[in-house]
Amino acid sequence: MPRTLIKDLGKHIGEKVKIAGWVSVRRDQGKLVFFDFRDRSGSVQGVVLPKEELAMAVAKDIRAEYVVAVEGSVGERPAQNVNVGVLNGNIELKVEAMQVLAAAESLPFDMSLTGYNLDLPTELDHRALSLRHPKVQAVFKVQAVIIGSFREFMKSQDFFEFQAPTITPAMAEGGAEVFEVSYFDHKAYLSQSPQLYKQIVMTAFERVFSVNKIFRAEPSVTTRHLTEVVSLDAEMGFIESWQDVRDMAEHCVRFILDSVKTRCVEELKLLGADVPVMIEHTPTISLADALTKLGAPADKDLNPEQERRLCEMIKQETGSDFVFVYGYPTKQKPFYVYPQKDNPAVNEGMDLLCRGVEWLSGGRRINDYTQLMDHVAKWKMDPSKIAMFLEAFRYGAPPEGGFALGAERMTMQIVGLKNIREATMFPRDMNRIDGLLSSDEKKE
RNA sequence: GCGGGCGUAGCUCAACUUGGUUAGAGCACUCCCCUGUCACGGGAGAGGUUGCGGGUUCAAGUCCCGUCGCUCGCGCCA
Numbered sequence: 001m002p003r004t005l006i007k008d009l010g011k012h013i014g015e016k017v018k019i020a021g022w023v024s025v026r027r028d029q030g031k032l033v034f035f036d037f038r039d040r041s042g043s044v045q046g047v048v049l050p051k052e053e054l055a056m057a058v059a060k061d062i063r064a065e066y067v068v069a070v071e072g073s074v075g076e077r078p079a080q081n082v083n084v085g086v087l088n089g090n091i092e093l094k095v096e097a098m099q100v101l102a103a104a105e106s107l108p109f110d111m112s113l114t115g116y117n118l119d120l121p122t123e124l125d126h127r128a129l130s131l132r133h134p135k136v137q138a139v140f141k142v143q144a145v146i147i148g149s150f151r152e153f154m155k156s157q158d159f160f161e162f163q164a165p166t167i168t169p170a171m172a173e174g175g176a177e178v179f180e181v182s183y184f185d186h187k188a189y190l191s192q193s194p195q196l197y198k199q200i201v202m203t204a205f206e207r208v209f210s211v212n213k214i215f216r217a218e219p220s221v222t223t224r225h226l227t228e229v230v231s232l233d234a235e236m237g238f239i240e241s242w243q244d245v246r247d248m249a250e251h252c253v254r255f256i257l258d259s260v261k262t263r264c265v266e267e268l269k270l271l272g273a274d275v276p277v278m279i280e281h282t283p284t285i286s287l288a289d290a291l292t293k294l295g296a297p298a299d300k301d302l303n304p305e306q307e308r309r310l311c312e313m314i315k316q317e318t319g320s321d322f323v324f325v326y327g328y329p330t331k332q333k334p335f336y337v338y339p340q341k342d343n344p345a346v347n348e349g350m351d352l353l354c355r356g357v358e359w360l361s362g363g364r365r366i367n368d369y370t371q372l373m374d375h376v377a378k379w380k381m382d383p384s385k386i387a388m389f390l391e392a393f394r395y396g397a398p399p400e401g402g403f404a405l406g407a408e409r410m411t412m413q414i415v416g417l418k419n420i421r422e423a424t425m426f427p428r429d430m431n432r433i434d435g436l437l438s439s440d441e442k443k444e
Numbered sequence: 445g446c447g448g449g450c451g452u453a454g455c456u457c458a459a460c461u462u463g464g465u466u467a468g469a470g471c472a473c474u475c476c477c478c479u480g481u482c483a484c485g486g487g488a489g490a491g492g493u494u495g496c497g498g499g500u501u502c503a504a505g506u507c508c509c510g511u512c513g514c515u516c517g518c519g520c521c522a
Contacts, residue, residue, distance in 0.1 A: 030478040045482070081480060109455040110471050112483040117456055121514065218521045219445075225521070304518080351522075361522055406522075431514080438513060
């Protein structure tokens with residue numbers, strides 16, 4: 001008999017079916033035994049009646065997370081036992097035969113829907129198991145929709161998808177620390193950003209995007225930093241100003257939020273998620289104005305506490321959970337960021353903040369080769385280390401800009417998690433690569 | 445790197461403030477009971493070097509010092 005998916009059982013009332021999946025829980029009533037069965041499509045209650053002696057004999061030994069194949073008939077539940085508003089709440093599988101496909105040892109923690117409550121280190125130490133919990137699965141289903149709808153949106157805007165390299169030479173883009181790789185007889189580095197590559201590819205394909213892992217060797221242990229993250233990158237030519245980049249970024253984020261709201265209804269409900277509000281025109285404020293608003297010294301960047309306060313103020317004034325901040329000190333940002341024409345000390349870089357956390361950064365880039373070389377010199381960079389990048393601009397590059405989104409940070413904030421590690425299936429940080437590094441031997 | 449918090453059963457937590465018989469509970473586990481349960485219910489049982497080391501004391505899970513680990517905040521970082 002072919003396998004029927006659990007979500008389709010409602011179409012087979014009165015029929016004999018076969019399902020296969022995991023046992024979420026057994027409720028033993030003595031003469032009656034109930035199960036919740038689960039497969040990739042959903043859950044259903046099974047009941048083993050006393051007359052099914054063979055099935056009952058098997059059922060008595062089955063515990064949570066056993067993998068089973070079950071044959072039986074789909075029946076409507078007695079009226080008083082219907083669960084309204086739940087998948088298969090009106091039906092149950094009357095078990096006639098059960099086969100154990102794989103046994104499971106007793107679980108190291110409470111996997112029940114109501115009792116699941118783990119400290120983060122325990123959740124991560126047992127990732128293979130915690131990944132089976134509906135609430136954990138919901139987080140990663142939302143994340144898959146975020147990344148998928150980023151792709152969908154960029155393609156709808158005629159952006160070309162390319163694969164950025166992970167192994168890079170020493171480009172010294174400045175900023176973040178990089179991981180060194182032993183590369184045959186040489187040193188190479190893990191990419192901390194596809195920035196220069198996406199600009200190169202832009203000069204050939206005009207509008208480009210990439211979805212790839214980036215790596216940062218920062219000694220940061222915070223609730224919003226990882227050493228390995230998914231970066232959603234976009235770059236576009238023929239802009240007139242940085243506002244064109246902002247508008248594209250805003251449409252992109254709006255599309256992603258709308259996709260999640262329509263495609264992840266059950267997941268958001270299960271997680272009790274409060275999706276951030278994006279209003280018609282996202283408030284946009286210069287860094288200088290933001291600092292004035294906060295009563296902060298004029299020459300600094302926003303610290304985390306100020307980012308939170310700014311977001312709270314904007315939320316109160318406009319109802320928006322998002323705010324664009326633009327115009328950063330030119331010297332404090334990478335060499336490729338475009339300085340304002342009338343005030344070159346300030347650039348056309350921008351960030352998108354949401355509820356105190358940075359979701360996106362981007363802006364306009366320098367496309368004029370002479371100006372670029374001038375910055376390379378001022379930033380004391382070695383042109384031979386970024387020769388490929390410079391070549392793209394030496395031979396004609398349009399006015400351009402782009403942005404990058406952090407997929408894990410978006411996931412974290414959309415579903416309302418406190419720690420980015422919960423929004424990452426296999427998080428890497430200073431203390432952990434799957435297991436805790438402190439339990440390994442240190443390298444000499 | 446700096447500062448705070450925490451470390452008790454497989455998991456989540458009590459007991460610590462004010463040191464005092466045998467360190468408790470829920471879930472999980474083992475056994476028993478239950479014909480309509482809703483990630484059940486009832487009964488019994490097993491499960492602990494209180495992270496580790498030292499100190500104070502008649503007596504330390506509890507107070508002190510050290511150490512290791514985790515965690516939160518800052519810094520760094522986008």
